Amino acid sequence: MGIVQKDFYEITGISGGKDQTLALLKSKDVLGWGGAGSGHRTPPNQDICSNKSPNTGAVYVGEISHFSNVSAGYGISLGVTDGNPCIWGFCQIAIGGQDAFTEAPTPIKGISNISKVAAGQFIFAAIDQTGRVYTWGLNIDYALGRVSSQNNAPPDLVTGLPPIKDIVLGDNFMLALTNDHKVYGWGSNSAGQMGMGHLNNINIPKPIEFSAKIIQIAVGSTHALAVTSDGNLYGWGSNNFGQSGDGAHPYIERPKRIVFPEKITAVAAGMHYSLALSSSGKVFAWGWNGFGQLGLGDLKSRANPTLISGLNGVRAIAAGEMHSLAIGKRQLLGWGSNASGQLGSGAAKQTTPKPFLAIA
Amino acid sequence: MSMENGIAFNRRQFLRFGLTVASGMLMPASLKAFSREGGSVAVHPLQTFVQPPMLEAKNGLLDVTLTASYLNTKLSGANAKHQYPVSLRAYAYDAHGPSYSGPTLVVKGGDQLRIKLVNNLPVNPPVLAFRDPTNYMKPNTTNLHVHGLHVYPGIYEDKSPLEYGDYVVDPNSGGIRPGGDSRQYVYKIPKDHPEGPFYYHPQYHGSSAIQAASLMSGAIMVRGPVDNLLEMDQAKELIFLFQAPYFATSEIKNNYSVSNGSLEKFAQIADHPTGHGVNHFKHVAVDAQPVLINGVRQPTIVMESGEVQRWRFINTQVFNYLSLSLDDHTFHQYTSDGWGSSTYQDYPDGRQKNGKGILLAPGNRSSVLIKAGATGTYLLRSLPVKIAQGRQTATLPGDILAKIVVVEAKEAMELPSTPLPVSNFLKPVTDKEFASAGGRKRSIIFNMVGNEVLDPSHNDPSFIDEAIAESASIASSVKESVKQKIAMAKAGISKVTGNPIEGSQYFPPFVFPTYDYELQPPNGIIQNVILGAIEEWTVFNCNSIAHVFHIHVNPMFITKLNGIPVDPYWCDTVALPAGGTQAMPTSVTFRMRFQDFIGPYILHSQMLKDSDLGLVQRVTVLPI
Numbered sequence: 001m002g003i004v005q006k007d008f009y010e011i012t013g014i015s016g017g018k019d020q021t022l023a024l025l026k027s028k029d030v031l032g033w034g035g036a037g038s039g040h041r042t043p044p045n046q047d048i049c050s051n052k053s054p055n056t057g058a059v060y061v062g063e064i065s066h067f068s069n070v071s072a073g074y075g076i077s078l079g080v081t082d083g084n085p086c087i088w089g090f091c092q093i094a095i096g097g098q099d100a101f102t103e104a105p106t107p108i109k110g111i112s113n114i115s116k117v118a119a120g121q122f123i124f125a126a127i128d129q130t131g132r133v134y135t136w137g138l139n140i141d142y143a144l145g146r147v148s149s150q151n152n153a154p155p156d157l158v159t160g161l162p163p164i165k166d167i168v169l170g171d172n173f174m175l176a177l178t179n180d181h182k183v184y185g186w187g188s189n190s191a192g193q194m195g196m197g198h199l200n201n202i203n204i205p206k207p208i209e210f211s212a213k214i215i216q217i218a219v220g221s222t223h224a225l226a227v228t229s230d231g232n233l234y235g236w237g238s239n240n241f242g243q244s245g246d247g248a249h250p251y252i253e254r255p256k257r258i259v260f261p262e263k264i265t266a267v268a269a270g271m272h273y274s275l276a277l278s279s280s281g282k283v284f285a286w287g288w289n290g291f292g293q294l295g296l297g298d299l300k301s302r303a304n305p306t307l308i309s310g311l312n313g314v315r316a317i318a319a320g321e322m323h324s325l326a327i328g329k330r331q332l333l334g335w336g337s338n339a340s341g342q343l344g345s346g347a348a349k350q351t352t353p354k355p356f357l358a359i360a
Numbered sequence: 361m362s363m364e365n366g367i368a369f370n371r372r373q374f375l376r377f378g379l380t381v382a383s384g385m386l387m388p389a390s391l392k393a394f395s396r397e398g399g400s401v402a403v404h405p406l407q408t409f410v411q412p413p414m415l416e417a418k419n420g421l422l423d424v425t426l427t428a429s430y431l432n433t434k435l436s437g438a439n440a441k442h443q444y445p446v447s448l449r450a451y452a453y454d455a456h457g458p459s460y461s462g463p464t465l466v467v468k469g470g471d472q473l474r475i476k477l478v479n480n481l482p483v484n485p486p487v488l489a490f491r492d493p494t495n496y497m498k499p500n501t502t503n504l505h506v507h508g509l510h511v512y513p514g515i516y517e518d519k520s521p522l523e524y525g526d527y528v529v530d531p532n533s534g535g536i537r538p539g540g541d542s543r544q545y546v547y548k549i550p551k552d553h554p555e556g557p558f559y560y561h562p563q564y565h566g567s568s569a570i571q572a573a574s575l576m577s578g579a580i581m582v583r584g585p586v587d588n589l590l591e592m593d594q595a596k597e598l599i600f601l602f603q604a605p606y607f608a609t610s611e612i613k614n615n616y617s618v619s620n621g622s623l624e625k626f627a628q629i630a631d632h633p634t635g636h637g638v639n640h641f642k643h644v645a646v647d648a649q650p651v652l653i654n655g656v657r658q659p660t661i662v663m664e665s666g667e668v669q670r671w672r673f674i675n676t677q678v679f680n681y682l683s684l685s686l687d688d689h690t691f692h693q694y695t696s697d698g699w700g701s702s703t704y705q706d707y708p709d710g711r712q713k714n715g716k717g718i719l720l721a722p723g724n725r726s727s728v729l730i731k732a733g734a735t736g737t738y739l740l741r742s743l744p745v746k747i748a749q750g751r752q753t754a755t756l757p758g759d760i761l762a763k764i765v766v767v768e769a770k771e772a773m774e775l776p777s778t779p780l781p782v783s784n785f786l787k788p789v790t791d792k793e794f795a796s797a798g799g800r801k802r803s804i805i806f807n808m809v810g811n812e813v814l815d816p817s818h819n820d821p822s823f824i825d826e827a828i829a830e831s832a833s834i835a836s837s838v839k840e841s842v843k844q845k846i847a848m849a850k851a852g853i854s855k856v857t858g859n860p861i862e863g864s865q866y867f868p869p870f871v872f873p874t875y876d877y878e879l880q881p882p883n884g885i886i887q888n889v890i891l892g893a894i895e896e897w898t899v900f901n902c903n904s905i906a907h908v909f910h911i912h913v914n915p916m917f918i919t920k921l922n923g924i925p926v927d928p929y930w931c932d933t934v935a936l937p938a939g940g941t942q943a944m945p946t947s948v949t950f951r952m953r954f955q956d957f958i959g960p961y962i963l964h965s966q967m968l969k970d971s972d973l974g975l976v977q978r979v980t981v982l983p984i
Contacts (some may be wrong), residue, residue: 002480018885036884046496048976049565049962050531050886075885080886090884092805093902094942122803138803140923140947150943151923152900171801190791190896191799199791222799240893250796272798288890290982301984322888340884354773 010360011101011327016270016320017072017119019340020089022061023357024070025331030061033356034202034342036075037089038120041103053356054341054348058357061088062105072320073169074118078126079105085114085126093122093225093291095136104209120169131163131179141172141188158186161205170219170237176205181213183226185315191222192253199253209232210255220269220287225276226255231313231355233276241272242303243287260305269275270319276305281313283326291350292321299351309351323350332357372802404662406765410654411599412459416466419676422473424465426451428502428562429480431458431575434869436448436604436638436657438479438650441729445827446607446621449481449574460655462560462578467562469584469783473547475560477504480946481538484521485624493879494626497566497972504529504545505563505912506580507723508698508932511547514959519544527910528563528958529718529978538684550956554783554930555584557599557672557725558697562739565976569678569968570630573606585781586700589688589808592776595670595729598661602720602761604635604649604677612636620719628968633679634747638759645744645757653762660763661740666772671923674719678968680756681906683717685710687738687766688765691718694780697728699915699930702779704729717743721908723933723966738764748904750939786930789894789951797894801889804963804977805945806909806936807902808970809881811855880974885962887979889954898949901940908936908966909948911979913957920949933966958983961971 007080013024019035032038034054039061043052061067061079069080076089086105087095095108111134116127123137123144135144136155145158161184166177171185173194184205185194192199193206196234201316214226219225223237223244234255235244244251246256264284266277273287273294285294292299295308311326311333313341323343333353334343368393415424431450434443451462467473467881481500505528509709512525536543564573575916586592608615612632616625623629633647663669675682684691685707692704707728710717718726740762748754814909822871889895896919901908910933919928922937937946964976 004860011579043745046566048974049978051529051535051960063642090881092807092809092881093900093945113533138900138945140803141801151947152945153900153944171799188799188801190801191795193799199795212946222801238795238799240796251799271800271888288984290890290984 006183008149008339011144011332013070014316014318014325014327014332015070015072015079016318016323016342018321018326019073019337019342020075020077021073021320021323021325021334021342022077024067024069027065028067029065030067030070031058031357032061032077033058033344034170035340037066037072037077038342039088039103042090054339056341056345058344071114071117071119074121076119076122078117078124080114080117081105082331083113083115083129084108085111085117089253091122093138095154108155117168118167118253120313121171123169123174125167125169125171125174127164127167131165131205133158133161133164133167133176135174141201143172143174143187145174145186145205159206166169166217168217168219170224173223175208175217175219175224176216177214177217179239181215181229183210183214183217185323191238191251193219193222195253195255197253199274208255216266218267218269218319220273221321223269223274224273225267225269225274227264229269231265231279233258233260233264233267235274238272241288241301243269243274244273245286245305246273249304255348258305266317268317268319268324270324271321273319274305275319276316277314281315283308283314285312285324291337291339292349293322295322295324295351295353297351299349308353326353327359328353328355330359331355332359374701379461383406394528398558404767406660407662408656408661409598409661409762411655412461412601412654414464414466415453415955417471417473420471421700422465422467422471423464424474425454425476425478426462427453427458427478427480428503428576429458431460434459436652437609437654440657442620444607444609446605448607448623449511449571449576450604451576451578460575460652461603462576464579464581464599465560466583467549467862468555468582469549469551469553470618471549473549473580475545475547476542477502477505477536477545477612478540478542479538480540483538494566496532497625497626498532498535498564498679499570499624500574501535501564501567502562502571503528503535503543503558503564506547506558506560507910508558508725509547509580509582510550510553510914510956512957512959513961514957516546525959526961528912528962530564532566549582552785553582553584553782554698554785555582556585556695557581557674557727559674559676559700559725561676566972569972570623570626572968573604573629573678574623575603575605577601577603579672579674579765581672582785583700586694589776589780591668591774592670594773595668597670597672599672600653600674602651602653602673602675602677602682603655604651604680606649608634609636626969626972629678630973633967633969634754634756637759645755647757648759649677651677651680651682651742651759651761657804658760658762660765662765662767663731663765665735665769667732667769668729668773668775669732670727673718673720673726675722675724677722677724679728681722681747682712682720682818683743683745684717684720684726684761685717685741685743687711687741689730689733689738691730692775693726693728695725696929697725697915697931697933699786699932700780700782701929702782704775704778710741719745719935721906721933721935721966722968723854723908723910724931724935731773731775732766735766735768739765740764746938747906748938750904750941752904754905788928789953794894794896794951797892798890800893802895802897804897804899804909805902806899806907806965806975807942808973808975852907854914857946885977887977888933889957889979889981891981891984893954894951895954896949896951898947899936900945900947901936902942902945903940904938905967906938907936907975908969909936911952911964912965914954915950916950916952918948918950920947922946923949954981957981
């Protein structure tokens with residue numbers, strides 16, 4: 001989730017999930033576009049097997065406002081209202097022993113004083129105001145970073161971590177950024193995304209070695225990106241489409257620097273593709289491009305970071321599974337998959353940035 | 361139906377019964393014994409085992425027309441002697457009339473299989489109950505799925521009229537409509553397609569159970585190098601299409617106003633999914649639908665002592681498992697579903713110590729070699745199968761499926777020696793190959809839940825517990841009073857909301873028992889996979905029942921059971937361990953190569969009534 005630090009925008013945060021887009025407004029309301037987890041109610045399932053028409057337009061998520069943070073996951077979204085986490089979307093399993101939830105936000109009991117949430121594919125995390133990390137969901141491949149008596153575990157603390165300020169979730173793994181600019185990882189290491197030089201799963205949080213301070217992290221399905229305080233970018237994990245920045249190897253087991261013509265301030269990643277925001281407000285894209293999510297006007301994958309021409313003044317970026325988002329000048333823009341209406345109206349494949357909401 | 365004078369349990373009683381069967385010749389008139397070459401051969405007079413006609417590709421092509429229509433005939437119940445007049449949906453082929461199954465279609469890698477499917481079923485019945493959530497089900501609209509085949513699942517748009525691959529993602533307004541609509545299916549079998557047993561059945565969303573639980577299925581055999589081995593070629597091949605048609609009878613308490621011999625209401629399956637008729641131990645097992653083999657109840661097979669035969673098992677049932685075992689004999693399995701192995705997995709007589717049955721979930725197949733022992737009579741059985749545990753326990757009763765009479769030998773035969781040839785298509789998926797192809801992992805949840813907007817005061821689990829305690833029966837275990845209460849609550853809510861399926865709020869599942877219908881919550885998730893990817897999926901089962909997971913197009917390389925590594929093997933249909941809960945779901949993990957074919961297709965429960973209710977998800981393989 002790309003958070004805009006200043007508060008003079010009407011939009012204060014954006015998040016892309018599997019098929020949904022969430023925008024957090026200054027009014028503390030959340031707008032949703034697209035499929036499950038967007039706040040749109042889904043019609044009955046008689047055509048479950050066939051093509052369905054996308055949801056068009058935005059809806060407000062729930063009736064309550066006071067959202068301070070949101071995260072769009074795999075058909076499921078999390079939010080924070082007054083320090084309490086809530087969940088909505090399509091989730092076939094109970095969370096923490098609670099069974100009922102819908103496209104209307106339902107509080108998650110048992111944890112409070114939450115500042116940040118992260119939703120993945122039936123795995124979830126929350127950071128509280130003191131930097132402690134809670135995880136819950138399906139504990140396979142050690143995805144929760146802790147031992148749980150249930151394999152669909154209720155929220156509980158992850159031990160052995162210094163204070164955390166951000167956490168990002170991929171396929172059965174998590175990476176956490178500490179207050180003092182270090183990165184910890186745990187869970188599935190199927191493509192080397194733990195960055196530790198092997199393919200073995202990591203059962204408890206372990207630090208990933210960097211020589212520089214890390215200020216931001218992002219993960220796609222199975223690859224990871226990290227921005228250093230001096231504006232450099234590192235990539236590792238799956239690289240079958242060059243999403244980790246090096247076309248030579250199909251996967252990369254240790255962080256490797258990706259060279260850019262200018263300094264990078266933020267990164268975002270989806271399924272096998274990556275986005276980077278430069279200090280001058282430009283966006284680079286690389287990796288898989290099946291829905292045009294690189295924004296380069298075609299559907300050709302790129303093994304090297306490529307500048308999205310004509311896109312300037314970007315303040316924040318985010319990536320869903322197959323769609324990209326940017327807060328630009330007076331516009332919320334998106335490109336890539338619009339199959340579920342996650343970019344508002346228009347064709348299912350958007351190959352160039354398309355404004356879909358005017359903003360202050 | 362009464363079992364008292366039905367199946368006997370000791371050998372002596374069975375022999376007496378078996379002789380009655382033989383003299384009664386309860387053989388479907390339209391089926392004859394066929395050899396592999398398709399011509400009639402001399403059959404021992406005791407043999408009542410018959411096979412559907414076999415149609416084999418010539419010069420790379422097999423072109424057949426299947427016609428769906430009603431077959432009016434007689435079928436045996438649990439007691440083979442007791443036959444019931446039935447009127448069920450069935451397939452005819454080419455100029456022939458409808459029969460107990462479709463023909464067996466024989467192809468090899470590189471062949472083209474063309475099936476024109478004509479739907480001559482009558483128009484769909486009118487919707488009578490306005491608020492019935494299953495109104496979308498259209499029992500006479502159909503399509504075709506080639507279960508397990510690795511073939512293109514899309515539409516050949518460049519053909520006019522359109523030609524279809526293994527395309528099943530039909531909308532509710534589409535499909536092959538009754539009253540003469542037709543569709544041309546074309547399956548191009550890849551050159552390296554592994555050899556083994558497959559089958560075809562309808563997979564039109566909402567009507568797959570009612571059609572497959574009629575007589576709409578047939579075998580597909582893909583031939584390959586293993587079939588050319590001398591010993592394999594010499595072994596007589598018997599194809600066992602296990603079918604268990606459901607139909608109303610006077611012995612069934614509630615036939616939902618359907619006339620005897622017919623299957624017209626989804627509830628006939630959904631409300632009593634294991635069926636009726638077979639239950640030898642009322643207190644420990646549920647009722648099960650009697651299984652027929654190629655239309656015959658408990659046929660007799662004659663073998664010579666020392667003779668090797670190869671048997672192909674295809675469980676086309678829509679809900680029930682089989683656990684196959686042959687008295688005093690060992691099955692040497694060489695395909696799991698249609699996917700071969702280089703060595704045999706041995707299954708000695710499951711009644712004896714260290715013996716085990718071949719477990720076939722609905723949709724599973726198996727190929728075995730069997731070497732006849734000493735002269736005598738032996739029974740092919742299905743052993744009891746525990747299909748649910750935990751919140752609810754259910755055990756399918758054992759049953760006798762066939763009788764094997766072994767007569768004096770003429771010559772002894774041998775099994776082909778190992779290693780058997782296996783297609784390179786089935787090479788194991790290594791960690792490095794997986795890492796190099798994206799390393800994606802997915803979690804798929806199988807969780808049948810109720811989504812009725814019920815008053816929670818009518819959703820008291822103690823009612824359910826009480827009901828379960830009083831009956832081991834799998835689906836009739838809700839007491840009538842509970843049913844009535846729930847129905848009243850439903851009716852009350854319906855009045856208020858005007859639409860019982862609209863609500864997306866749902867309550868903890870009762871797992872089993874079900875009341876009438878539990879339509880699943882709207883499921884908007886599509887699994888998007890990139891062509892060429894190798895992925896690892898874990899399928900979680902949150903219910904007591906051992907759900908059955910099936911995915912179209914690509915086989916699964918099973919690696920873990922409940923998170924614990926197993927000797928990996930290939931299959932396309934897999935039983936999920938029973939006894940899952942939402943807190944502790946059971947699981948199966950597999951790897952899959954998404955190669956060769958793009959397109960939307962589906963994963964779903966092969967317990968087809970669950971699939972029809974929404975336990976189905978779309979998979980889209982996207983071009984690079």
